[in-house]
Amino acid sequence: MEVARLPTNEHLRLAALRRYEVLDTDADAVFDELTQLAGEICEVPIALVSLVDDHRQWFKSKIGLDAPETPRDYSFCAHAILQEKVFEVPDTLADKRFADNPLVLGAPNVRFYAGVPLVTNEGFPLGTLCVVDQKARRLNEKQAQSLRVLGRQVIAQLELRRKMVEAARIATESIETKLALEVANTKLREKFELIKRQQELIAELE
Numbered sequence: 431m432e433v434a435r436l437p438t439n440e441h442l443r444l445a446a447l448r449r450y451e452v453l454d455t456d457a458d459a460v461f462d463e464l465t466q467l468a469g470e471i472c473e474v475p476i477a478l479v480s481l482v483d484d485h486r487q488w489f490k491s492k493i494g495l496d497a498p499e500t501p502r503d504y505s506f507c508a509h510a511i512l513q514e515k516v517f518e519v520p521d522t523l524a525d526k527r528f529a530d531n532p533l534v535l536g537a538p539n540v541r542f543y544a545g546v547p548l549v550t551n552e553g554f555p556l557g558t559l560c561v562v563d564q565k566a567r568r569l570n571e572k573q574a575q576s577l578r579v580l581g582r583q584v585i586a587q588l589e590l591r592r593k594m595v596e597a598a599r600i601a602t603e604s605i606e607t608k609l610a611l612e613v614a615n616t617k618l619r620e621k622f623e624l625i626k627r628q629q630e631l632i633a634e635l636e
Contacts, residue, residue: 452592
């Protein structure tokens, strides 16, 4: 088995992945629909949105697979993010890089893989939209093109989700700041009233 080399900008790529705050989040219908569509168009039983973390590949969306993640060393997607185009392995058993991969020899018995990198606007590949079959095959041109288009839609949804998370954080911080100011103003008013009463008492004593 051949373990994929690390991208030359791996530390920057991982930092970019962290900024999306998507790892270990709940399933999302938008991603699941894109994944389902990829599987149907490519006529495969398994389709995934896979994000390549430092020691694992984690599935934001998965159709036909129960596992939430697998080790990065076994990951086909770790190879795919090193490519600019669709990375396709027509027959894993005939490919020395993958023939003895545990994901090939055991469940989910990967025999065919094709994945398109999910590349951010800054040029960082976060993972892939990939399709898997348990028999050897190839994508036709229409399927390959559809996978590329759907991959762009996945990254667009990731970008949108990131903006929504940032907007929610800003809104929360604004509310917290407003509440803190209101508390501070209340304390200042109370302190002012206390000083005022003290001054009135002093004036009465005089």
